């Protein structure tokens with residue numbers, strides 16, 4: 001590996017790091033000087049190319065996050081402020097789906113927003129005023145995966161909802177408590193929020209019962225998850 005000072009085809013100077021055989025390095029240098037653009041000119045060219053393309057709104061979905069990803073590409077420059085006003089962010093395209101998880105390249109910078117499936121229609125309606133070309137990347141496989149993931153999540157939700165949540169005794173509800181009951185029968189105290197609070201044996205039994213129920217509840221939830 002070595003560094004070389006070169007003059008790109010755009011006339012700007014820069015330094016490149018090259019590897020490999022001398023002949024390969026020489027070829028590479030020749031290419032940079034003949035056809036290569038400096039990073040700034042390369043970016044500017046890309047931007048100009050993008051601006052030539054029609055404004056496009058692409059729809060992707062992320063079944064695992066149960067979201068829809070909308071992003072604008074093409075000539076976004078002229079309508080940047082409107083896009084922003086519609087709640088889109090400028091940033092790396094969110095990873096999505098199986099391929100997203102496996103991607104090694106950094107995602108491109110785009111104007112994007114993620115919405116729930118239920119909000120897709122209104123988001124599309126809002127985008128209409130910009131008259132973008134529409135591209136739908138959602139495949140049949142995506143839809144099936146989306147539904148499968150949703151069904152599983154719903155099932156889990158239903159199971160969790162079916163488990164009775166223990167009722168917190170009033171003495172400790174909403175308070176910080178070290179879960180310790182002090183004293184003997186007929187003379188018991190607890191310290192919710194650090195305040196000494198005498199309790200009857202019956203109240204102590206209720207609180208202990210609640211602690212057991214809470215442990216069981218947590219365990220049941222953990223099993224579902």
Ligand SMILES: [Zn+2]
Pocket residue numbers: 008010011012037038039040041042
């Ligand atoms: Zn340049």
